[in-house]
Amino acid sequence: MNPLSDLGAWGYILFWGITILAAGIFLYRGFQLWRYLKLGRPDETFAHLGRRLARGTIDLIIQKCQFTNLGRRNRAGLGHMFMAWGFLLFVVYYTVFIIISSGFGISEPMEHNGFYVVYTWIMDIIGPFIMLGAAWGIIRRYAVRPSRIEQQRTFEAGFILFTVLVHPITHFGKIATQIAYGNPPAGLGLGTPPVSTWLSQFYSAANAPGWHVFWFWAHWAFVLLVLGIIGFTRYLHFPAGVINDVLTTRQPKTPKGKLGNIDVKNQATFGVGTVNNFTRKQLLDTYACVVCGHCQDACPAYNTQKPLNPRVVIRDIKQNLLKNGPRLLNKQPVSQLLIADQGPGSVSEEVLWECTTCAACMEACPMYIEHVPKIIDMRRHLVQMRAKFPPELLTLFENMEQRSNPWGIAPGERAKWAADVAAKPFVAGQTEYLYYVGCAGSFDSRSKQVSAALANVLNAAGVSWGILGTEEKCCGDSLRRTGNEFVFEHMMRENIKLYQDKGVTKIITQCPHCYSTLKNDYAGYGFKVEVRHHTEFIRQLIAEGRLKLDGRLDLGTTVFHDSCYLGRYNGILDEPRETIAAVTGRPPVEMTKNRTNSFCCGAGGGRMWMEESIGTRINHARVQQALDVDPNTVCVSCPYCLIMFEDGVKDQKLADRIKVLDLAEIVALAVKAAPAAPERSAAVAR
Ligand code: SF4
């Protein structure tokens, strides 16, 4: 039977009437959201579209986003997978067996063939899993209540899970009654699907037709209700997330969290001061947010009681767009400021300056949302358009402009660290690698020891290296992350010219911030040379046999701290661990938060130069995480991490018990301790 034809022409009128109404609401809202998106600046999101489409489709089918979270031992992702797979299968079912089959009155032939039987079997099997996924979501949200969804037990969230739970029930009712009144899915000689068959016993042949009509309309009403509300609720994450995945910057050679360049000469405004200054892709990010709170869970600022919550930043940008969108389309002034203390829908300045740009939020986000470029774009507006920034940054900016280093130390002091290691100047044609020491390695007393250690390691391996000495200038990392793009760009162009004039083609750094800036940010301006961080370079020297280590250096229990700009931003995770194993004979002990899930030291994103006056100090929180594994040595690979860890260990009065060493220092100790190898001597002589 066809529940539509049983009602005569009115059945079809009702069916198509409500279907067109729901589809109309869906399309109208979709069009409205699309127009708001178009308010944003165009960007390059359509490059490599074929490859991205293929990747997006695969990601959708395998629910890659949820695998990311399962990898973090978050079992909620499993429930979401069942719901998503079920949703995809149901979409095919609606299209083929409801819209085409029932809607056009051809259900008899459509429901008596092999495809229908196989499909009802599939739905029968997936249906309970969808219900389990939804029930699991409801239990977690209202009974288990993990902290990251504590503030999200809204009516909307509960209602969405309710619709997911009820929807398969209506489907089962429909098939069960079909079986009960003697018109089961038939074809291919297969039996009837198990769950629906079991449920059919609760109906009699007499009452089943009436119930069948009820379940049909209940099912379709739920489907259309969901279709109508998609654009108004967090269901929106599903279509927006799929498009976002396709358009996201995860293409080969695109650095994570890539920042947009500014055309200093030709642009009238800089950074993002109103919501339409974001790019369209950045705005799409906000539609894709599923409010899962993974970013909030990962954020070091949020977890040390700062006012910054990356989930809320994304929510506020979206709210601001939805609120101001209609006015901006009509060329009217916005009714709510983007950067202001105006509650939900605005992001406060204080929030923006708390970010360490550690990218833990982006790493954790299942929807590939990029928080950091948005935060930096808003910082750019504050710095360049409104000259508003924490007072400490004024000193940083002045030091950078006047002395080309954040400490403001005379440039003539830059190469003093090198006196004891016989560093030579870089000479094109004679020197292979430029050792870009960086400002910390040149001026900070503790990091200068790391520079000397690395120089000794390079010498021990016979590497041909040289320095720029007093000609070296800051790479500009802190300027770029704090939004001072003017000075950054000026400095970067001077540096690029210097490197080109000197004939530099290969660079070694000891600082992940210099490494990432020279490798990724400079490349965004067309400067492409080989840049190596000492962790990967030293690992290579060991692998090539140029550094002989006997694995006997005793550092006690050694723990390795992943620097954000080395691990998360640039994927250098195994190399330092392998080197520690080569030096000490065993791999480092791991903190709970390690590798790409590492916890920031608190100094990135220009936070090194700002006061930290709210909540627990981030470096104290990270040191505590290290203390949880009771180390004798904390190994780092970044000058900022070195400073932050040493300060944290001193503050805990543990400096006598715990050593904080850079990887280069550990290797230098091992090289010194090991008997001189003939190969090494030969290499040095080369
Ligand atoms: S980059 Fe780090 S500090 Fe900034 S919002 Fe993301 S997780 Fe928080």
Ligand code: SF4
């Ligand atoms: S931004 Fe990403 S991680 Fe954060 S709540 Fe939204 S979807 Fe979840």
